[in-house]
Amino acid sequence: MADQTITLEVFRYRPETDNEPTFQKYDVPYRADWVVLDALNWIKDNVDGTLSFRWSCRMGVCGSCGMMVNGVPRLTCSAFLREFFPEPVRVEPLANFPVERDLIVGLDSFMEKLKKAKPWLIRKEEKPLSEGEYLQTPAELARYKQFSMCINCTLCYAACPVVGHEPHFLGPAAIALAQRYNLDSRDQGRDERQEIVAGHEAVWDCTFVGECSQVCPKHVDPAGAIQQAKIASTIDWYTRFLLPKGQTR
Amino acid sequence: MLRVRPPLTSASSHPRVPFFKQVAMARSKEVFWWSLFSAGGALSALFLPAIVAVTGLAVPHMAGNEHAIRHDVHQTLVWWPVRLVFLGVIGLSFFHCAHRMRHTAMDLGLRHASTALGVLFYGGAIAGCIAAACVLRTW
Incomplete structure (x- = not known):
């Protein structure tokens, strides 16, 4: 087991030297209890210190290590290598965001939408x-609790x-969070958000494609929040x- | 701290704007079409299988049978409130279909043509409603 390796095909883009992105292959020791983030950190520590990516908590709480893993948006701290072994794993920056460097995307537009x-x-x-x-009451808490689990x-x-089609679309997380506060019995700001x-x-x-709810690591169900918001707006x-x-409702 | 509510400027926040003008206004019209889409989806899921079973299977079977359709069954089917229910379910199903088709076409890259798609698909749904009403009137 100790000698086995798994190949990571990692998206590389260094704006100061690269005209366009490339993929770089790295053979990484395979450990059944390693996640993709462990493999990326192994590369950074042992092979290529210039590889850039965001991460923090390593336990699915901070929400900073999201990347495309074999084409699917995943938190790399919860994507185990054993899911893919012995096939190679392709790691790319999150789709629908501008790439700043390697696996790091620009979040400015998201932060604006969130605000x-x-x-x-x-x-x-x-x-x-x-x-x-x-x-x-517990019932009032239960109305919005699921939507409050979003980690951005x-x-x-x-x-x-x-x-992807419509860059100005407010997007699933921001709408789910708006709905979270609209459903909160302490809040009186629904008219402002509307x-x-x-x-x-x-x-x-x-x-209502529903992919947002499929990939959400915290089971927030943003698609459900959007449908609730549509019904309330109607x-x-x-x-x-x-x-x-x-008169208003 | 007292938060001052900003002035509301969009069309749908003015209750005195007539209904047809609200429908025509950009922000509101999606609400209107979506409500027809949503109602059509719910009603067709609930009633369409039963309507198809009755009008597509049971009645033709009875009509082709040596026994004629029972008079009370026939009277119930042509009773005008029943015809209106049929028209509601069929009509809203057309709008459900039209809205889904329009948004699918937009997702496939025709977002810039959303108005033309709306005229095409919602126009088709209105035509479908008129056709269904004509059929049900002479039923």
């Missing part, structure tokens, strides 16, 4: 501290064909039409 979705608690009026905490790993953006979330470049761009729209002026 637009306002994924934080918005209160129209804060109650004074003397009135205590904002209490929440952006695998869903790499998997979403609409993001201006973005119910717009053309958000929920209505989604064609009810809003018909309510505005049917109710006398000025």
Whole structure:
């Protein structure tokens, strides 16, 4: 077992020297309990210190080591080599993002989209501290808890064909997080978010391919969140039409 | 801290805008078509198999049989509320199909032609509804 190796075909792009990306093959010791991230770190430590990639926690919490592994968006800290051995493993930067260097993609557009979705608690009026905490029942927590598990790993953006076609699409994670706060009993900011979330470049761009939910490592189900947001927006729209002026649901 | 709500400027936030104008406005029209798509999907999943079984299998079988269709069955099928239910399910199924076809075509690279695709597919669905209404009227 100790002598066995597995080949990693790694996407390389060094903007200061390369005109275009290339793939570089590395033979890495095969260990059944190694993940792709371990193999990349082995390459960086032993073969090529210039190989660049993001990683941090190694336990599927930080969301920074997302890459395309054999064409599928995965957290490389949870993609075991034994899933692929003895076949080679192709490692590429996340699809649908601009490549900055090797396996590192630019996340500026995602961060802008995230900010637009306002994924934080918005209160129209804060109650004074003397009135205590904002209490929440287990049922109220259960309404949004699944969507709160998002770690912003952006695998869903790499998997979403609409993001590929339509760079302005707000995208699965941002909409799921908007929905997470819309469903929170402590939040009063739904109207603010609706201006973005119910717009053309958000929920209505989604064609319900569902790949975002397939690849989500935290089982957030962004596709489900988008469908919920569509239904809520549709009810809003018909309510505005049917109710006398000025009334909202 | 008191957060000031920004002024709402989009069309759909003005309740006094007439319905047909809201439909025509960019942000709103997807809501309208999606609601028909969604209703069509739900209704066709629930009722279409039963409608096909009754109108496509049971009635032709009875008609071809030596026994004629029972009078009360026939009366129920041509009762106008039943015809309206058939029209609703068939019509919304057309819109379900049209919306899915339009978005599939957009996903396949025709996103720039979304308006033309809308005219083609939603127009086709409206034509399908009219045809279904004509058939059901003389049923």
